[in-house]
Amino acid sequence: MKSSTHRITSVEALHVGQFLYARIRTEAGLTGFGEAGSWGHIEAAKAALEKFGEYLVGKDANQIERHWNVMQRFSHFRGTAVNAAVSAIDIALWDLLGKRLQVPVWQLLGGAYRDKLRVYGHVYAETLDEVLADCRRLRAEGFTAIGHINPFLDEPEGDVYFRSFAGKVRDAKERVMAFREAVGPDVDLLIEMHRRLNPAEAIAIGQVLEPLTPMWLEDPLRPEFYTQMTTVGHAIRVPVATGERFSTPAEFHLQLAGGGVRYARTSVCVCGGITGAKKIAALAEAQNVDIAPHNPLSPISLAACMQVAASVPNFAIQEYPTGFENLVLKSGQNLLGSDLVKNHPVPKEGFITVPDAPGIGVELVDDVEHRRAPLHRPVSMRSTIDGAPLDQ
Numbered sequence: 001m002k003s004s005t006h007r008i009t010s011v012e013a014l015h016v017g018q019f020l021y022a023r024i025r026t027e028a029g030l031t032g033f034g035e036a037g038s039w040g041h042i043e044a045a046k047a048a049l050e051k052f053g054e055y056l057v058g059k060d061a062n063q064i065e066r067h068w069n070v071m072q073r074f075s076h077f078r079g080t081a082v083n084a085a086v087s088a089i090d091i092a093l094w095d096l097l098g099k100r101l102q103v104p105v106w107q108l109l110g111g112a113y114r115d116k117l118r119v120y121g122h123v124y125a126e127t128l129d130e131v132l133a134d135c136r137r138l139r140a141e142g143f144t145a146i147g148h149i150n151p152f153l154d155e156p157e158g159d160v161y162f163r164s165f166a167g168k169v170r171d172a173k174e175r176v177m178a179f180r181e182a183v184g185p186d187v188d189l190l191i192e193m194h195r196r197l198n199p200a201e202a203i204a205i206g207q208v209l210e211p212l213t214p215m216w217l218e219d220p221l222r223p224e225f226y227t228q229m230t231t232v233g234h235a236i237r238v239p240v241a242t243g244e245r246f247s248t249p250a251e252f253h254l255q256l257a258g259g260g261v262r263y264a265r266t267s268v269c270v271c272g273g274i275t276g277a278k279k280i281a282a283l284a285e286a287q288n289v290d291i292a293p294h295n296p297l298s299p300i301s302l303a304a305c306m307q308v309a310a311s312v313p314n315f316a317i318q319e320y321p322t323g324f325e326n327l328v329l330k331s332g333q334n335l336l337g338s339d340l341v342k343n344h345p346v347p348k349e350g351f352i353t354v355p356d357a358p359g360i361g362v363e364l365v366d367d368v369e370h371r372r373a374p375l376h377r378p379v380s381m382r383s384t385i386d387g388a389p390l391d392q
Contacts, residue, residue: 011053017372022088034091037269038084048085083247090273098359109311119320120145144350147190162385188215206236233260244294290316298337299344303362
């Protein structure tokens with residue numbers, strides 16, 4: 001039997017700084033929060049969120065799976081921007097359900113499989129010296145793993161790029177060796193490639209990095225090259241991590257079916273929210289692959305990731321972003337977007353405690369839409385020396 005107190009009265013899309021939130025209210029006076037992860041196309045995601053909001057007003061907030069399917073299938077025109085909007089709404093609906101039942105979302109997903117979650121710290125830096133300083137700081141703060149650590153550095157987009165094949169391989173080996181020396185033998189290094197390589201480069205670099213025991217090599221190729229990513233994964237012993245730009249469970253199925261990928265980088269705010277991430281975790285579990293939720297976003301995203309990570313057996317590690325404020329590739333000491341929420345998890349000795357508050361456990365501040373002016377990312381790419389665009 002349906003109850004009017006569970007019906008949705010409003011769906012708002014809030015563009016706050018570099019973040020896009022869904023705020024959904026019901027007739028019972030409850031408010032649910034979600035976040036969309038398509039910051040490159042935040043305007044399109046906001047438009048999709050508002051359109052889905054028109055569909056949702058007056059509907060039963062409890063019918064999460066039904067709404068997820070309607071939003072995915074009503075026209076079958078999807079993609080990252082659309083699925084980011086679906087994700088934000090889905091997270092907010094789970095938040096509402098947990099609050100209505102007065103339980104954390106992970107309880108609704110099957111209960112807590114673990115009590116705390118391992119996290120890795122972030123590095124954003126333009127020079128090797130800055131990277132090494134950030135690595136030492138994060139190690140001193142208790143992190144047992146350091147990620148978003150790029151042997152090609154986060155150089156300015158305006159700098160023209162060129163490295164020979166041999167130069168790329170040498171740079172990767174020498175710089176990752178420096179990373180390893182900075183953190184010692186027991187801190188895990190999560191090497192980020194940002195889709196910059198071709199298969200030959202990825203295989204050569206993966207082979208020379210093997211003695212330095214990185215935990216993974218992330219996104220060596222562009223995400224649309226499923227077969228080539230599998231080839232790279234089978235050719236090197238360093239585990240390959242990918243998936244942060246996949247927006248559907250079907251894409252993960254295509255990538256995981258061939259083997260070669262050892263970590264599934266589920267973007268909970270892009271792949272269909274908590275509903276989509278739970279489906280992806282099950283697909284990965286069937287392949288004996290661990291998930292490592294992708295989170296370069298605010299504490300709302302982190303809270304949603306934590307609900308899934310707490311409830312599945314095949315969780316490896318959670319991204320904990322410090323830096324990238326206002327889309328500037330600089331490291332920081334505070335959780336990204338922490339001024340926009342009332343509370344957020346804080347790491348202790350490299351772990352965060354699974355929250356037991358109702359819903360996703362993190363709330364936006366009441367006047368969040370007035371805290372930061374909307375940021376818009378212009379369309380631009382770095383160039384190589386011959387004028388071609390470069391993934392970075």
